[in-house]
Amino acid sequence: MKESANLNEVSILVDGQVYKGWKSARIECGIEQISRAFALSVTDDFPGNESFRRLRPGQEVQLFIGNDVVCTGYITSTPIRYDAKSVSVQVQGKSKTVDLVDCCSPWAAIAPSGGGAGKKSDSWQDVKGVKETTKPVQPAKTVNKSWHNQTAKQIIADLCAPYGIRVVCEVKDLNTKLVNFTVNPGEKVFESINRLLTKENLIVTDNAYGDLVITEPGFAGKCSDSLEVGKNILSGSANFDFSQRFSKYVVLGQHKGSDLEFGKKVCQDQGISEDRGVPRHRLFVLKDTGQSSNAIASNRAEFENNLRRAKCKISSHRAQGWRQLSGDLWRMNSEVVIEDNILMMKESQLVYKVTYSLDSSGSFTDIESLPKDGYSRKGYSNKTATNGKKDSLKDSWKDVK
Numbered sequence: 001m002k003e004s005a006n007l008n009e010v011s012i013l014v015d016g017q018v019y020k021g022w023k024s025a026r027i028e029c030g031i032e033q034i035s036r037a038f039a040l041s042v043t044d045d046f047p048g049n050e051s052f053r054r055l056r057p058g059q060e061v062q063l064f065i066g067n068d069v070v071c072t073g074y075i076t077s078t079p080i081r082y083d084a085k086s087v088s089v090q091v092q093g094k095s096k097t098v099d100l101v102d103c104c105s106p107w108a109a110i111a112p113s114g115g116g117a118g119k120k121s122d123s124w125q126d127v128k129g130v131k132e133t134t135k136p137v138q139p140a141k142t143v144n145k146s147w148h149n150q151t152a153k154q155i156i157a158d159l160c161a162p163y164g165i166r167v168v169c170e171v172k173d174l175n176t177k178l179v180n181f182t183v184n185p186g187e188k189v190f191e192s193i194n195r196l197l198t199k200e201n202l203i204v205t206d207n208a209y210g211d212l213v214i215t216e217p218g219f220a221g222k223c224s225d226s227l228e229v230g231k232n233i234l235s236g237s238a239n240f241d242f243s244q245r246f247s248k249y250v251v252l253g254q255h256k257g258s259d260l261e262f263g264k265k266v267c268q269d270q271g272i273s274e275d276r277g278v279p280r281h282r283l284f285v286l287k288d289t290g291q292s293s294n295a296i297a298s299n300r301a302e303f304e305n306n307l308r309r310a311k312c313k314i315s316s317h318r319a320q321g322w323r324q325l326s327g328d329l330w331r332m333n334s335e336v337v338i339e340d341n342i343l344m345m346k347e348s349q350l351v352y353k354v355t356y357s358l359d360s361s362g363s364f365t366d367i368e369s370l371p372k373d374g375y376s377r378k379g380y381s382n383k384t385a386t387n388g389k390k391d392s393l394k395d396s397w398k399d400v401k
Helices: 098-102 116-122 152-163 189-200 294-311 382-386
Strands: 010-014 017-019 024-030 033-044 060-065 068-077 080-082 087-095 167-169 203-206 212-215 233-238 248-254 269-274 283-291 315-320 335-340 345-359 362-371
Touching: 024 068, 033 068, 033 098, 033 203, 060 087, 068 098, 098 152, 098 189, 152 167, 152 189, 152 212, 189 203, 189 283, 189 294, 248 294, 269 294, 283 294, 294 362, 315 335, 335 362
Parallel strands: 167 212, 248 283
Antiparallel strands: 010 017, 010 060, 024 033, 024 345, 033 087, 060 068, 068 087, 080 087, 203 212, 233 315, 248 269, 315 362, 335 345, 345 362
16 A cells, blocks of 8 residues: 655655645545546646656556545546746546546447456456445346346446446435346446436445445535634535525326336336425426336335425535545535524535645635535435425525524
8 A cells, every 4th residue: 555654745656756845736626526627737836857758648546645545547638738947747537437438338349258347357456455334236247238137237247347446335225127128239337327226316426446336415424623714614605505506396207008008107217206395386297218107106206306306405515625634535425514693604514525625825625516416315304304385486495504
């Protein structure tokens, strides 16, 4: 494992060599960002220095802050700029999961070959410092472009295997059997995964080691520090954008019929959720794909309602440095208490996105958060939230402290 005396030093490990001394850095991680990304730069004072220019696109890379692994993936580009006095070198990279976003599943056109997926995965076997809290899902020995009577997590493991990406499932109840699933021609791997998990309303992201992670909101635990104005918040902002919020959400679907169930019963599944905090009529209709039911449609409508309600209250706060007083890095998918009298907030929020940055002014962490109920699969009753009364626009802010 790479050791660093400086807990806040940014370094990358490429082909067994450590590169550090970066003058600027930006590292982004988010729960809706399946592939975390980074950009590092340094300026050479003399053109003869070749060390940083050995870095090439496509190389495997592991990024550290101090001794903490933050990203494992590939260098995607290495821009170089120069003038008469100096040469500026930048290294940009993304998590291993970038291949799931950019690439297609191979089985629609290419038969699986023995050892293909394993060979790619083995190239990471010497990476040090991997910590597993949840056992990764192993891919099936035989993979076809169609699956029958398999769990969603097993199918996702099979989809990721050709790109050497492990799947870590932090959700205990993801055991839904799928009668049939087929990869569509030209479909990206992540698009297939999205189709599989649409009805589960789960978070799909990555971790520091380049694994695909299926998780629940708040799984990273609670931050030891709170964010407070006048204490550790340098700046803050919130748009309070209601433009994507609607008064009624309707999800329509259908399911396979039988001798006992047919006609309207199978082709008119419907779920409705109302947001009484929107005073005028605004209707949003969503078509559910695959096998649906009234219960599934209702859950999807409620989830869409809760998520949009939460996203209109996304806030961003900048803190000095990258670590809490405990020494832990600020991390996405954790819960943090925010006390901000300017934005009228005093509540626990879900950390939606974290950006670590370094420049001539110092190191900072930008923490984006939203109400933790936004990604809750269980949701909550609108009747309970509004006491059965229709909110006015003003009343919808009554819970803001």
